Amino acid sequence: xxxxxxxxxxxxxxxxxxxxxxxxxxxxxxxxxxxxxxxxxxxxxxxxxxxxxxxxxxxxxxxxxxxxxxxxxxxxxxxxxxxxxxxxxxxxxxxxxxxxxxxxxxxxxxxxxxxxxxxxxxxxxxxxxxxxxxxxxxxxxxxxxxxxxxxxxxxxxxxxxxxxxxxxxxxxxxxxxxxxxxxxxxxxxxxxxxxxxxxxxxxxxxxxxxxxxxxxxxxxxxxxxxxxxxxxxxxxxxxxxxxxxxxxxxxxxxxxxxxxxxxxxxxxxxxxxxxxxxxxxxxxxxxxxxxx
Numbered sequence: 001x002x003x004x005x006x007x008x009x010x011x012x013x014x015x016x017x018x019x020x021x022x023x024x025x026x027x028x029x030x031x032x033x034x035x036x037x038x039x040x041x042x043x044x045x046x047x048x049x050x051x052x053x054x055x056x057x058x059x060x061x062x063x064x065x066x067x068x069x070x071x072x073x074x075x076x077x078x079x080x081x082x083x084x085x086x087x088x089x090x091x092x093x094x095x096x097x098x099x100x101x102x103x104x105x106x107x108x109x110x111x112x113x114x115x116x117x118x119x120x121x122x123x124x125x126x127x128x129x130x131x132x133x134x135x136x137x138x139x140x141x142x143x144x145x146x147x148x149x150x151x152x153x154x155x156x157x158x159x160x161x162x163x164x165x166x167x168x169x170x171x172x173x174x175x176x177x178x179x180x181x182x183x184x185x186x187x188x189x190x191x192x193x194x195x196x197x198x199x200x201x202x203x204x205x206x207x208x209x210x211x212x213x214x215x216x217x218x219x220x221x222x223x224x225x226x227x228x229x230x231x232x233x234x235x236x237x238x239x240x241x242x243x244x245x246x247x248x249x250x251x252x253x254x255x256x257x258x259x260x261x262x263x264x265x266x267x268x269x270x271x272x273x274x275x276x277x278x279x280x281x282x283x284x285x286x287x288x289x290x291x292x
Contacts, residue, residue, distance in 0.1 A: 033250035034240065039280070042216055042240060042252070045090075045188035046282040049162040052078045052094040053285035059292050060090065067144050071136035076168065078137070078161070080144050088156040089148055091141055091172060095163030095191075095284075107132065110197055110232055117142050117175035124203045126196035127227070130167040138172060142179055149180065156184040162284050163223055163276065166192030166215075170204060170236070177207050190216045190279040191223045194233035201236035201258050210237040217241045221276045222269040229259065239263050247281050 033039075044061070051057045058065055060081040066089070068079045078093040107129025113122055115131060116138035145157070157176055161169030166189030173187040187208055192215055196204075205213070217224050217239055227233045239255035241263045255263035277284050 033248070034252045034254055036249045039249040039252060042188070042214060043280045043282065045158060045160040045214070046162070046190050046216065046279040046284075047287075047290040048081070048090050048092045048158075048160045049095075049165060049188070049190050049279070050282050050284045050287055051290040052092040052161065052165060054288055054291050057291035060092070061290060062292070063090070066148060069137050069140050069144075071133075074133045074136040076133045076137050078141075078165070078168075080141065080148070082148065082152070082155070086156075087152070087154065088158055089145060089152075091145075091157065091159045091169070091176070093159075093161035093165035093168045093172065095161065095165040108227070108231070113171075113196070113200060113203075115171070115175065117179040118171070119174070119178050119203065119207070122199065122203055124196060124200035125232075126171060126200050127167065127193075127233075130164070130171060130195055133164070134168050134171040134175070138175055141172060142175065145176065145180065149183070156186070158186045158188060160188040160190075161192070162190045162279065163192070166190055167195040170195050174204055174207055184212075186212045186214065188214045188216070190284070191218065191221050191276050193223050194225070194227040194229070194235050196234070197232050198234045201234045204236040205258075213238050215239045216279055217264040218247075218275040218279050219243065219245070219264075220267045220270060220273065221264070222271040222273055223276050224264055225267070225269040226271060235259055235265070242280070 047061055051060050057079055064082040066080040066082050070077045081090045109128050110125035111128040111131055113124040113126050115135045159169045159173040169189055177185045219242055235258040237258045241253045241255055242251055243253055244251040259265050
């Protein structure tokens, strides 16, 4: 249940105060946010995404490290972990400290979606640089999972990543789901930039399922909207927008569709900023305790 917005969304109703930051032009100030259980899942996988930045992550979230992978040419890095309590594999991809240059250089051109495990009969296009990064490690990730499924055939898969790592995670999740169609899979990204065109967004939503996609955005993080839609890019669902501080279930809105005008897309991009480096209480890349 949402309250009807005031006619002038730049000011709170008389006698009330909006918590900072409140973003004018957003029609919904949710009463209830999201369930605490779901919020805790967002916190959990934000920590996995943060752990991928560590040079060594011997025990991701206290679980078994199956392998770490690095491609020296693309600087793509991440790990595959096994959680025997939750019976799942977690594939996590590191972002880049040079995300701005990675996004806006010549690789901004959209390329046909081609790579290890990806669907073949599609007209989807993605950011050339993101696709190149995925290709550099995608085959290895699939091989590792194939070996692990021989030992643990009933385990689920969760894929996570922050920033550039979120874009790679999105492509990887599509590849994993297409390769292992009987395996339950969820995708968690944080500060993910727009990754591909409208056809790609629809493909991700169809193959993975919008209820299995959790695309977190922290308040006015500028990276998710840094690549403009006028270049042919579109976000996929489902966005979970933390629209106010402090981070809490009541301050997170499940948005509708990939480009909900009442979600983070309502805020003009300011590029890389402080919200980009903190997600659901987790300081990204600076907490080594997520690896022990």
